[in-house]
Structures are given as structure tokens and as C-alpha cells.
Amino acid sequence: MNRTRLVIAGAIVIVMLALQWIGWIGSTAEPVILGIPIQFAYFIAYAALSAVAVWAIFRLVWPARHK
Amino acid sequence: MSETALVLLCAATFIVFMALLGRAAAARTKHDAESYFLADRGLRRTVLFAAIFGTNMTAFVMLGLPGVAYHGGISIWLMLATPLLFVMPLSFYFGYRCWLVARRYGYITPVEFYRERFQSDGLAILMFLGFVGWTVPYILTGVIGGGRALETFTDGTVPYWVGGLAVTLVVAYYTWAGGMKATAWTNTAQTALFMAFLLLIVLLVPSAAGGTERIIGTLQREQPELLVRSWEGPFSLGATVSQLILFSFIIFAFPFVWVRMISARSSKDLRISGIAYPIALVATWAPAILLGLWGAAVIRGLAGGEADSIIFMMTAQLLPTWVAAFGLVALLAIVMSSMDAQILTLSNMLSRDIVGHYRSTTSPTEQVRFARAFVLVLLALTYGVSLLDMPGIFDVAQFAFTGFAVFYPLLIAGIFWRRATKWGAIASLVVGQTIAISGYLEWYPVVGGLQPVFWGVTLGALSLVVVSLLTPRQDAAADRFHSVWNEVRHGKPQPASDQGK
Numbered sequence: 001m002n003r004t005r006l007v008i009a010g011a012i013v014i015v016m017l018a019l020q021w022i023g024w025i026g027s028t029a030e031p032v033i034l035g036i037p038i039q040f041a042y043f044i045a046y047a048a049l050s051a052v053a054v055w056a057i058f059r060l061v062w063p064a065r066h067k
Numbered sequence: 068m069s070e071t072a073l074v075l076l077c078a079a080t081f082i083v084f085m086a087l088l089g090r091a092a093a094a095r096t097k098h099d100a101e102s103y104f105l106a107d108r109g110l111r112r113t114v115l116f117a118a119i120f121g122t123n124m125t126a127f128v129m130l131g132l133p134g135v136a137y138h139g140g141i142s143i144w145l146m147l148a149t150p151l152l153f154v155m156p157l158s159f160y161f162g163y164r165c166w167l168v169a170r171r172y173g174y175i176t177p178v179e180f181y182r183e184r185f186q187s188d189g190l191a192i193l194m195f196l197g198f199v200g201w202t203v204p205y206i207l208t209g210v211i212g213g214g215r216a217l218e219t220f221t222d223g224t225v226p227y228w229v230g231g232l233a234v235t236l237v238v239a240y241y242t243w244a245g246g247m248k249a250t251a252w253t254n255t256a257q258t259a260l261f262m263a264f265l266l267l268i269v270l271l272v273p274s275a276a277g278g279t280e281r282i283i284g285t286l287q288r289e290q291p292e293l294l295v296r297s298w299e300g301p302f303s304l305g306a307t308v309s310q311l312i313l314f315s316f317i318i319f320a321f322p323f324v325w326v327r328m329i330s331a332r333s334s335k336d337l338r339i340s341g342i343a344y345p346i347a348l349v350a351t352w353a354p355a356i357l358l359g360l361w362g363a364a365v366i367r368g369l370a371g372g373e374a375d376s377i378i379f380m381m382t383a384q385l386l387p388t389w390v391a392a393f394g395l396v397a398l399l400a401i402v403m404s405s406m407d408a409q410i411l412t413l414s415n416m417l418s419r420d421i422v423g424h425y426r427s428t429t430s431p432t433e434q435v436r437f438a439r440a441f442v443l444v445l446l447a448l449t450y451g452v453s454l455l456d457m458p459g460i461f462d463v464a465q466f467a468f469t470g471f472a473v474f475y476p477l478l479i480a481g482i483f484w485r486r487a488t489k490w491g492a493i494a495s496l497v498v499g500q501t502i503a504i505s506g507y508l509e510w511y512p513v514v515g516g517l518q519p520v521f522w523g524v525t526l527g528a529l530s531l532v533v534v535s536l537l538t539p540r541q542d543a544a545a546d547r548f549h550s551v552w553n554e555v556r557h558g559k560p561q562p563a564s565d566q567g568k
């Protein structure tokens with residue numbers, strides 16, 4: 001497997017893990033948007049980002065079918 | 068029409084619908100092993116995804132999770148977000164590697180797959196015992212949950228034993244008749260039902276309770292701690308790390324999900340399931356947690372396990388009867404969607420890995436016959452045990468995640484690391500299971516919030532590496548598997564069945 005692809009996939013994993021920790025910063029405040037606590041809303045958006053990140057990682061490490 | 072009659076009518080309609088779906092699938096299922104156990108390796112897009120997702124969603128989503136949110140607020144979601152939303156979907160790539168090899172060599176069960184990879188009957192027996200031991204309590208909680216739900220929703224008109232029997236019989240029928248295809252089709256309908264219910268009530272409850280601003284205003288005044296991420300007790304750093312490990316690849320370690328993954332028609336279908344997983348999980352878990360959180364303001368003062376039913380309490384208190392009836396159907400759906408897959412996989416393993424392997428004269432058609440008999444026998448036994456008073460069974464079922472998670476080192480090393488040997492795999496399994504079971508029995512203390520799964524997986528992985536390096540290589544067995552993956556990686560043709568899809 002191409003080393004560059006692996007490095008990019010690894011970078012995506014690290015960014016996603018970092019985003020998780022960023023979501024916890026400032027956890028003493030409890031602002032609310034439309035009845036949903038802000039940190040909870042952040043992690044709902046994180047799900048959409050996860051789908052994109054998983055798609056990107058699959059493209060990088062999962063070989064094309066018709067090679 | 069009385070409330071009870073409406074609830075009963077909805078439940079009966081749902082049960083008949085499931086039986087009819089099973090019957091339709093049975094008409095399209097042949098009597099050979101690939102057809103009965105794997106739906107001819109032909110599950111596609113929505114059905115494949117629902118078969119995996121529905122199997123993985125248990126009654127905990129509607130009963131346990133809202134209770135945790137009621138008492139602990141949003142912390143449970145934030146603690147589990149990384150493994151569930153991002154890391155866990157990567158398991159589909161592991162599934163893809165297994166799918167390639169299973170298709171090439173005709174493997175049907177994970178025990179069979181790893182027996183061949185490590186060339187070890189001893190390892191296969193240990194894996195079989197581990198999988199069975201942790202799956203049985205799971206199935207049992209499904210029967211108990213179904214019986215209790217029907218009894219509660221009909222105010223005792225349907226007694227517990229009748230409710231449990233109804234759930235057992237319908238699952239037995241469609242699993243016996245249509246095998247994988249029937250369970251995949253019913254899982255698709257069941258997944259649609261429980262997701263629709265959760266999305267419906269997360270919209271209806273706030274308006275019936277005076278609006279989200281009012282609900283949240285109450286929480287901000289009275290229980291502001293529920294609205295922020297706690298780092299105490301069950302949400303401590305040690306617990307967070309443990310849960311990260313526990314949930315990272317758990318779907319890959321469930322034999323009943325593994326079998327569904329290798330039933331995919333094409334690798335693209337499997338890939339799409341992985342990408343859709345986080346979105347579907349939010350659509351299911353977010354309503355359950357929000358309802359539990361809002362419930363803390365709407366119905367106050369519930370203690371301990373009372374809060375587990377908060378969704379259904381709010382439904383009964385705030386919404387019309389038809390919504391409560393829909394709630395029962397959704398609960399039955401989520402219970403059955405796990406039970407059927409578990410019972411089919413157990414029967415599958417008993418038939419293939421025990422009868423088929425040790426009674427060499429058994430033909431594939433006979434294996435299907437044995438599996439069908441096992442479905443009925445296992446469900447009859449499960450139902451019988453469910454009538455006994457076993458208060459600890461839910462604890463065992465909840466702990467089963469740890470029992471499955473300690474399989475990670477051998478399951479992952481088996482598909483990535485050529486140097487892994489059968490002795491390393493056996494050592495990993497023995498060490499992991501010993502740590503898991505003794506942790507459940509509380510034979511050692513929890514240090515720094517780190518739970519048994521942390522020790523079981525890390526020490527199991529260490530054992531695998533050390534023992535593998537100290538024991539003879541198994542190059543021939545490893546090459547047989549890695550050659551398949553190398554062919555794909557280096558651009559040679561994939562299995563014919565994946566081409567042109």
C-alpha cells in the first residue's frame with residue numbers, strides 16, 4: 001500500500017481524535033441551542049464529519065474494485 | 068376501542084407482519100448452507116446495513132440509555148462519541164478483509180475462519196465457547212425484555228410468560244424458516260420502526276411538555292450539571308479510555324455481526340454501511356439521550372432503574388395512546404432485531420463448527436437441517452430459562468461487551484499480522500477471558516477508573532505478541548490468507564463475484 005496514503009489516513013484519524021478532545025474544552029459552561037446542550041450539538045455535527053472522514057479513509061486504504 | 072385493545076392490536080399486527088416477512092424470505096431461501104446461513108452472500112445496501120445496525124442496537128437504546136442520561140446528563144454521549152461515531156465504523160474495513168477471504172475459501176463462521184488462519188482446532192473450540200458463553204445471556208435478556216414489555220404495556224392483560232412466548236415463537240418461526248435472508252429482511256423493517264419511533268417522539272414530547280426552552284430552563288436552574296460533560300465517577304478519564312477500547316471495534320468482535328459482514332454482496336455495499344453508520348447512530352442514540360435528559364425535567368424524582376423507562380413514561384403521560392402502542396412495537400422491534408441474529412449465529416456455529424467439523428459425513432444440506440433444529444432447541448431452552456427468576460442476568464449481558472472485546476487482539480492480528488501464531492492467539496484468548504471474568508467477579512480492584520476491558524485487551528494483546536514471537540511461524544497458513552489481500556492490493560483480479568457490481 002502506498003505510504004503517502006497511509007500517512008494521510010493516519011492524519012485524518014489524529015484530527016478526528018483531536019476534535020473529540022476540543023469538544024470537551026470549556027465543559028463548565030452549559031449554553032443551549034434549540035433545547036440541545038451545545039456540547040451535545042457539537043457531537044451531532046461530529047457524526048456528519050465522521051461519515052466524511054470514514055469515507056476518506058476507506059478511499060485511501062480500501063483498494064479500488066476494478067484495478 | 069380501549070387503550071389496551073389498541074396496544075394489543077398493534078403488537079399482534081407487528082408480530083404477524085414479521086411472520087409474513089419470514090415466510091416470504093423462506094420462499095426465496097434454498098436448502099444449502101450458503102443460502103440459509105449467508106443469504107447466498109447477497110445482502111445489499113439498505114438490507115445489509117439494517118441487518119448489521121439492527122443487530123447491534125438492543126433494548127438498551129430505549130431502556131438503559133435514557134436512564135443513564137436521566138441521571139448523568141449528556142456525559143454518556145460525549146464519552147462514547149469517538150468510538151461509536153468514528154472508530155467503530157472502521158471495523159467495516161476489517162470486515163472487508165474477512166469478506167474477501169471468506170468468499171474465496173467458502174468460510175461461513177468466524178470460528179471456521181480463524182481455525183483455518185491459525186490451523187488450530189483447540190483455538191476454534193475456545194473461540195466457540197467464548198462466543199456462545201457471552202451470546203446466551205444476551206438472547207436471554209431479549210426474551211425477558213419482550214415479555215416484560217408486553218406485560219407492562221397491556222397492564223398485565225398479557226402476562227409475562229405469554230409475552231415472552233410470543234416473542235420467542237415469532238423469532239423462532241422466521242429464523243427457522245428463512246435463515247439469514249429472513250432475519251435481514253425483518254431487521255430492515257424493525258430498524259425502520261424503532262428509528263421512526265425515536266425520531267417521532269423526540270419531536271412530539273417537547274411540544275407536549277411546553278417546549279424545549281421551558282424544559283431546558285428547568286434543567287439549567289435545578290440540575291445544570293446534566294448539561295455539561297462530567298469527569299467524575301463513571302465518566303472519569305480512566306472510564307473514558309476503557310470505553311474507547313470497549314466500543315472501538317466491538318461490532319467486529321460480535322460473531323453475529325461478523326457473519327452479516329461476510330454476507331455482503333459486494334465490497335461497495337460494505338463500505339457504504341460503514342459510512343452510513345455514524346449518521347444512523349446519531350439518529351438513534353441522540354433522541355434516546357435527549358429524551359432521557361428532558362425527562363429529568365418533565366418527570367422528576369425517579370430513582371435508580373425506575374428512570375430506564377423514562378421514554379415510555381413520558382409517552383404515556385404526554386402523548387396519545389397510538390404513540391404508546393407504536394412505542395411497544397418499536398421496543399419489540401429492537402429486541403427481536405438482535406435476538407434473531409444471535410440465535411441464527413449460534414445455531415450456525417453449532418452446526419458448522421461442531422457437527423459439521425467433527426462429523427465429517429455431514430453434508431451442507433444436513434448442516435442446514437441441524438441448524439434449523441438448533442434454532443428451535445436453543446430458543447426453547449432460552450425461553451425456559453427466562454421463566455426462572457435470574458436477577459443477575461442483565462448484569463452478565465451488559466458485561467458481555469467486555470467478554471467480546473477481549474477477542475480483539477486475536478481477531479485483528481489474524482487478518483493483519485503474518486507472524487501471529489496459534490499459540491499467541493490461544494494465550495491472548497485465555498489471558499483476556501481470565502481477566503474479563505475475574506474482573507466481573509471483582510477479584511481485583513479498579514485502579515484509576517480503568518475497567519477490566521482495558522486490562523483484558525492490553526494484556527491479551529501483549530500475550531499474543533510475546534507468545535507468537537516465541538513460537539514457530541505459521542507461514543503457510545498466513546500466506547494462504549495474505550495472498551488474497553495482496554492480490555487485491557497489487558491490482559490483480561478480485562473474486563469473480565465482486566466484479567461488475
